[in-house]
Amino acid sequence: MYDLVVVGAGPYGLSIASHAAAAGLNLRVLGRPMASWRDHMPAGMHLKSEPWSSNLSDPAGTHTLAAYCSARGITVEHGRPLPLATFTEYGQWFGQRAAPAADEQTVTSVVPCARGFRVETAEGEVLVTRTVVAAVGVMPFVHKPGPLRKLPSALVSHSSHHRELSRFRDKDVTVIGAGQAALETAALLAEEGAHVRVVARADRINWNSPPQPLQRSLLKAMRDPHCGLGTGWPSWVYSEMPWAVRKLPATLRQHIARTALGPAGAWWLRDRFEFAVPVLLSSRLSSAEEVRGRVRLRLESTDGVVRTVETDHVVAATGFAPRLARLSMLDDSVRGILHRxxxxxxxxxxxRFESSHPGLFFAGLLATPSFGPSMRFVYGATFAAQRVVQGVQRRLAEPRLATVPHAARSRTVEQHRTKPYSAQELGRPAGPAPASQGSQQGQGKDQAAVPR
Structure with a gap:
C-alpha cells in the first residue's frame, strides 16, 4: 500500500511529488509530465508571468527556471517574455531530477476502500493508497459557451485543443474571449495567414502595463509592491497570503475567484495584436448554428443591436470552470458528499488542502475558490506543495484509518466480493518501489550542466 498517489504531473503534481519524496513518503505519480503545456498550447506562445515567479517547487529550491536556463545559455530577464516551449522543457527536466519519475498512465477511477483509496488506470493497473492528491491541471475543466457546445469539433474548438495553428491558413476564424489566451491565439492565427477576428463581451480590451523595475525606491515599492502575480496590494495578498484568503467568507472567496485578475493581454503582445486583428466589442454570443459547413453566430450588443457573423471555425478561448462534476475519475459516492x-x-x-473526505486532497484550479487566484498560476505551487505534504503526513499519523462513507462502503465491499485482491491491495506494490530522493533519476549526473 502506498502512502500517497499523486494524480497529475503538471507543475502542481510534480512540485507536490518532490516535497513528498523528500519527506520519505512511499508514493506514485500518475500522469504525462507537463501534458497541458506540451499538448494543449499553440506553438509560439510565451509565458505571461515573469520567469522568477514561474518556478516549480522542490524543498531545496535549487531546481529553478533560472538555473535551468543558465546552464543552457538561455537569457532570463525580468520584463522579457520567455517562450512557452522553454518553460515546458524546464518542467520536464524538473520532473526527471527533482521528483520521482511519473508513470504516464491515465487514472480512470478513484474509489474509497477500507484502508484508503483504490486507484485504477486505463492501462489496467490497480493501486491502493492511504491518501490521494488530485492535481489534474485544467483540461478536465474546459469551458465553452452554451451556444457552441452542440456544434461538431470540426467547426468549434477550445483554445487549449490546438498545438499547431497552421491548418487555419486562409480560413476565416472567430476567436471568442478577451483574455491572454484569446488575444495571443488570435495574433498567432493572423501570423499563420488566417483571417481572424475576436468577439468579446467586454466594452474594451484590457492590457497589462510593462512591469516596474525590480529595483525601485522604497516609496514606489510600498505603493505598488511586486509579487508573484504582478504588482499591487490586492495581487500581493492573493499571491503571498493564500492562507488569509481561505479565512474569508465563502461568498467573498467565490467572488474573488470569479473576478480577481480578470481578462487582460500581456503588454508585449499589444503591438502584434492591434494592427492585425479586428475586434467586435460589447458582443454577447446568443446563438450558433451550422450553415453549409460553416458556423453562423448571432451576436447581441449591449445597446440591442444584433449582428450575424459567418465563419469557417470558432475558437472558444473562454477559460476553465473548476467543477467537481467534471472530474469523472472521482467516484460518485465521494463526489456527492464533498463539502463545497x-x-x-x-x-x-x-x-492543508484536504477535502471533507479524509485523505483526499486537491491542488491547482479546483483549489482556487478555497485559496484564491494564485492557485490558477504556477506561482501557487510552492505554497500548495508544502501544505499538501504537511496534510498528508498528518493524515498518515492518525491512529485509525479514515471511515469509509456509507455509500462508498457498500460499493467497495461488493467490488471486493467479485474481484480478487491484487498485490497492491495486499500491501505489496506490483512494481519497484519509487526511489528515495537521494537516488532519484539524475542525482548522479553533473548538476552544474543541467539547468534549473
Missing amino acids: VGTSDAPELNA
Missing part, C-alpha cells in the same frame, strides 16, 4: 465552497461546485478545503 458556498454555491460553487469546487471542494471546500482545509488549511
Whole structure:
C-alpha cells in the first residue's frame, strides 16, 4: 500500500511529488509530465508571468527556471517574455531530477476502500493508497459557451485543443474571449495567414502595463509592491497570503475567484495584436448554428443591436470552470458528499488542502475558490506543495484509518466480493518501489550542466 498517489504531473503534481519524496513518503505519480503545456498550447506562445515567479517547487529550491536556463545559455530577464516551449522543457527536466519519475498512465477511477483509496488506470493497473492528491491541471475543466457546445469539433474548438495553428491558413476564424489566451491565439492565427477576428463581451480590451523595475525606491515599492502575480496590494495578498484568503467568507472567496485578475493581454503582445486583428466589442454570443459547413453566430450588443457573423471555425478561448462534476475519475459516492465552497461546485478545503473526505486532497484550479487566484498560476505551487505534504503526513499519523462513507462502503465491499485482491491491495506494490530522493533519476549526473 502506498502512502500517497499523486494524480497529475503538471507543475502542481510534480512540485507536490518532490516535497513528498523528500519527506520519505512511499508514493506514485500518475500522469504525462507537463501534458497541458506540451499538448494543449499553440506553438509560439510565451509565458505571461515573469520567469522568477514561474518556478516549480522542490524543498531545496535549487531546481529553478533560472538555473535551468543558465546552464543552457538561455537569457532570463525580468520584463522579457520567455517562450512557452522553454518553460515546458524546464518542467520536464524538473520532473526527471527533482521528483520521482511519473508513470504516464491515465487514472480512470478513484474509489474509497477500507484502508484508503483504490486507484485504477486505463492501462489496467490497480493501486491502493492511504491518501490521494488530485492535481489534474485544467483540461478536465474546459469551458465553452452554451451556444457552441452542440456544434461538431470540426467547426468549434477550445483554445487549449490546438498545438499547431497552421491548418487555419486562409480560413476565416472567430476567436471568442478577451483574455491572454484569446488575444495571443488570435495574433498567432493572423501570423499563420488566417483571417481572424475576436468577439468579446467586454466594452474594451484590457492590457497589462510593462512591469516596474525590480529595483525601485522604497516609496514606489510600498505603493505598488511586486509579487508573484504582478504588482499591487490586492495581487500581493492573493499571491503571498493564500492562507488569509481561505479565512474569508465563502461568498467573498467565490467572488474573488470569479473576478480577481480578470481578462487582460500581456503588454508585449499589444503591438502584434492591434494592427492585425479586428475586434467586435460589447458582443454577447446568443446563438450558433451550422450553415453549409460553416458556423453562423448571432451576436447581441449591449445597446440591442444584433449582428450575424459567418465563419469557417470558432475558437472558444473562454477559460476553465473548476467543477467537481467534471472530474469523472472521482467516484460518485465521494463526489456527492464533498463539502463545497458556498454555491460553487469546487471542494471546500482545509488549511492543508484536504477535502471533507479524509485523505483526499486537491491542488491547482479546483483549489482556487478555497485559496484564491494564485492557485490558477504556477506561482501557487510552492505554497500548495508544502501544505499538501504537511496534510498528508498528518493524515498518515492518525491512529485509525479514515471511515469509509456509507455509500462508498457498500460499493467497495461488493467490488471486493467479485474481484480478487491484487498485490497492491495486499500491501505489496506490483512494481519497484519509487526511489528515495537521494537516488532519484539524475542525482548522479553533473548538476552544474543541467539547468534549473
